[in-house]
Amino acid sequence: MTGPAKSSPEVEFWFEFGSNYSYLSVMRIEDAARRHGVRIAWKPFLLGPIFRALGMETSPFLIQKEKGAYMWQDMVRQCRKYGLRWRQPSSFPRLGVLPLRVALLGADKPWIGAFCCRVMELNFVLDQDINKAESLAPILTELDLPATDILNEAQAEPTKTRLREQTDEARTRGVFGAPTFFVGSEMFWGNDRLDDALLFASEQRS
C-alpha cells in the first residue's frame, strides 16, 4: 500500500463506474502511477448530468449507433491488450451513483483503488447491478471495512450533495467524458491519454 510520497506530483483521475473506458483506467492506474512516481487524486463524478448539459439524453455510444457498435469491438481488443477480463454488460450504461458516493467517501483512503476495481469488475466482468447496497456490502466487507456504516454515510444527504458538487466542478472545468485526467489545469481525455497524463505529471517534479 505504500504509494508515492505526499510531495510527489499528482494526477486527478475523474471517472464514472458506468463508463467502459473508465474501467480500463481504473484497472491500470495504480500500477502505472506507481511506475511514474505520481500520486492519484480519485475524483468520482456523474456522467449523466454532464451529457445532459451538453445536450445529450444519454451516452454518446447509444446516440451514435455506429460509434457504439465500434466501441464494443474496441473494448474486446483493448482488454486483451491490457490483460483485463471483459464481458459486455447486458445493461449499458449502468447507473453507478451509489458506488460513486462510496468512492467519494474513500477517495483519500488506502482502499479506494481496490474498491473501484471490484465495482468495475462487477459491471464489466460479472455483468451485475452495481447500484445497490447488497452488491457493494460484500466488496466492502472483503476489504475489512465497516460496510453498513459506509453505505449509510454514502446514502446520507451530505454525501449526495458532495457528489453533485463534484459533478458541477467537472462540468465547470470542461470535462465532457470519462475518464478525464488533470495535471494542474492541463486536461487529458480518455484511457488512451492515461500514460501521457502520468508522464506529464512526473515531469512537473522539479
Added chain:
Amino acid sequence: MTGPAKSSPEVEFWFEFGSNYSYLSVMRIEDAARRHGVRIAWKPFLLGPIFRALGMETSPFLIQKEKGAYMWQDMVRQCRKYGLRWRQPSSFPRLGVLPLRVALLGADKPWIGAFCCRVMELNFVLDQDINKAESLAPILTELDLPATDILNEAQAEPTKTRLREQTDEARTRGVFGAPTFFVGSEMFWGNDRLDDALLFASEQRS
C-alpha cells in the same frame, strides 16, 4: 522506396486531409508500417458526407464546443510527442476534395505517402488553402510528377465519381470518423489505434 512485399499483410488507411487526427497518422504511418512489415492501402475519402449521414452538419469538434476546445490542446501535445510540427489552422475543417482526388489517383503509386504528408503540412503546419490547383501543383512538381496532367485527371468526372464511391464504401463499412484503419473486416478508429491496427495486421501473417 522499397516497402513490404506484395504478399505482406495489409492495413487499409482511410483518411481525410481536413482531419487533424488524420494528420498525425499520415505523418507516422509509412515508418510504422515498415517497422511492422505491413503494406498500406491508402483510402482517401470525404468526411463531410459521412458526418451528414450521421446527422451532423459539420465536424463534431465544431458541434461540441468543449470537445473542440480540448482537441486543440491535445493536438499541441500529440505533435510534441510524435515530433511533428504544428500550427492550429485558421480555417477548420479545411475542404480537401481536390487533394483527396489526387490521392485517389496516386493511391497505388510510390509517391502517395510523400504527397499526403506535404498536403497535410500545408494544412496543419503552413496554414494554407489545400483545395486549389495552385497549392498542389508545386507539391506534385517537387515530386517530379506531371502536375498539370494529374490535376486535370483529378478534376475529371471519373475521378469525382470514384471519390464519391469510395466515400459510400466508407459509410457502408461503418466508418464514422478519420483516421480509420481496417485489417480485413476488423475496424480500428483514430490515430491512437494506428499501432494496434499494424500489430493486428502483422499477426495475420501465418
